[in-house]
Amino acid sequence: MTSTFSTSEIDRLRAMTPGTRHRVHLNNAGAALMTTGVLSTVVDHLNLEAEIGGYEAKAREADRIEGVYRSVARLLNADPGEIALAENATVAWQWAFYAQRFAAGDRILTTTAEYAANYLSYLQIAKRTGAVIEVIPDDAEGRLDPKALEAMIDERVRLISITWVPTNGGLVNPAAEVGRIANAHRIPYLLDACQAVGQLPVDVARLGCDMLAATGRKFLRGPRGTGFLYMKRAFLERTEPAMIDMYGATWVGGDRYDLRQDARRFETWESNYAAKLGLGAAIEEALAIGIPRIEKRVKTLAGSLRAMLADVPGVTVHDLGPDPAAIVTFTLAGLDAATAAARLTERAINVSVSAPSSTPVDGERRHLPSLVRASPHYYNTENEIERLVETVRSIT
Template sequence: MTMDIARARAETPGVDHVAHFNNAGSSLMPGCVLDAQVDHLTLEASIGGYEAADREAERIDNVYTSIARLIGAHRDEIAVVENATVGWDMAFYALPFAEGDRILTAEAEYAANFVAYLQVAKRTGVRVEIIPSAPTGETSPEALENMIDERVKLISVTHVPTNGGLVNPVEEIGRIARRNGITYIIDACQSVGQMPMDMERIQCDVLSATGRKYLRGPRGVGFVYVRKALLKTLEPPFIDLRSSTWVAPERYELSPDGRRFENWENNYAAKLGLGAAVDYALSWDLAEIEARVTRLAETLRRELAAISGATVWDTGQKKCGIVTFTVEGTDPREAKNRLGGQNINVSVSNPSSTLLDATARRLPPVIRASVHYFNSEEELDRLLAAVSTLAG
């Protein structure tokens, strides 16, 4: 079955205004996601914030069930938090490390994760080591296999880096982590919503994601999955009266489920918007979303490469919807502004967001055009025509 793109576009109000190729930044929300938030804000304004949450308690609770369905997990393994980074941090900083332990990570690791490794290294004396990439660009499972010993306490990789179309082989890495009993974290911020995800297949222990990117949800909300067996052993880096209960003057009890990584006050409109976005993604076929996104991105890379002065920078045996390129003689920020002037949205990816990969590949700041399934072939043509006028 092919996707009904006319329907997808009719359900996306933003396509009337912009050709949006910043889905890796923050995608265009479908109308139902906008409605879920506006309806809740309207209810809060009409009857009071706490009262609105009480009235919508069941729908709010269902958000966990929806996320669990999306990633093939149990609802008790999910925490809904402010963004992907907070979710990732809550799990990572809860892990016990000792001097001499090794953390193995990917070359194209995201800056927010890497600085956290460095901070923990400073505090505890763990060693942070990079798993070499294969010649095609992705993290090499063979190289990882050769690094394993009893001091490796964590394997932590970004599934799809922020700065290119690369897709890391998370299942192969998962098999190695599981076989050796090593905790495994995936930053899936750029992959959830653009491809099917299944926690049993991938075999990770922790996975973080955000609302606003390929899931097409609101800003300021994200989630983290923590496998039940690990969750029960983790003491979060900070707690409050949602993550725990003060049961006696000198004792507290942590929530037995994902709530132990949450805090009490949160944006219920955004949470409902996230639930609506997940349900909307599930109303499509994630494998078809991936196939269309991959096809559009491949076309874009091929056509960009044919433009005189344009260079495409993406690596990876398997690639996704993020396309990065430069145009000779044109500053990427200036290019972004000029395209924006024609209602074409792209973004700029700076080397500091993936410093090791950018240094190894001598990457300059690059233009990032990230496609989603609702982008049309006509929009692709508009982008390509506009890019061909940028050179020189």
């Protein structure tokens, strides 16, 4: 398999993506366009439920549903028993975080670019327990500084929890370096990989994370309402979920219950199996194309977009890091981000707005306004990138 995409391959991939026929979709960091294969997988299972019943459909498709766990495991270089499927990444992340135990004085170390939902959870736990939140300093290029992290380690550090690729700015934090430090000091390490999966290779063994949470709807091109949690087997065996039901545990009589032996101890009995199957289909499609190939193409498209935007008068690109991911954020002089995004939408170009409240520490430190966020995927074309830039030029 070659590392580059031929014109015929892009044409084939776009033919499998109905949304490309009438829009330029550059909001893949929000929700990417599903393929016809993913869509038919979801719809087929819903039709089956309608025809024979929900329980019966689940029983008939049990082997395929089990295959979704294997697909996630292949994507992450993990064991299927280390995977739990969730209705979104926030739930998956919360399963991991709220299963940890904190006491007064315990330290939670996080990153400047941490996602707001995660930070709110830190604040809640700090309020409940007296734990403290500390932000790891950045290096000169805006990434989390591993040397600064190393200097912060002491016996009170209870958790290192970071976002690998933030929701804005293209930054890629050195997640594997964080894992090396966390493992050396035997500190639990939780990695938010929402914006990484699907556009970057993800190998949990190399990353050294004990827990990883991600979504299906972004660069994996899965359905909305899907996500997953990875928890390392050795860590899983000593971790009890904050909440359980009769899927994750079994009542064995009296005041005793047994937890499942796999990561599905975090799951609940009721589930959207159609969406799960769609997630599995999306992952298999990404693996068939090749994640390293996807990474190379999306970074190339994003790099071209940054370079062209930098030449547009009145446009400022706000991205960080020496090798940014496929998330490009920018502002237009005299035009707020919401208005700019609306004008692009009128011209059938999908982007999104990244508010500073979505990364509150980074937003405050860099004094960021709301940003226009464009996030290309492998099915986007160079012509679409040029079309976005020319449209931005016309509305400034």
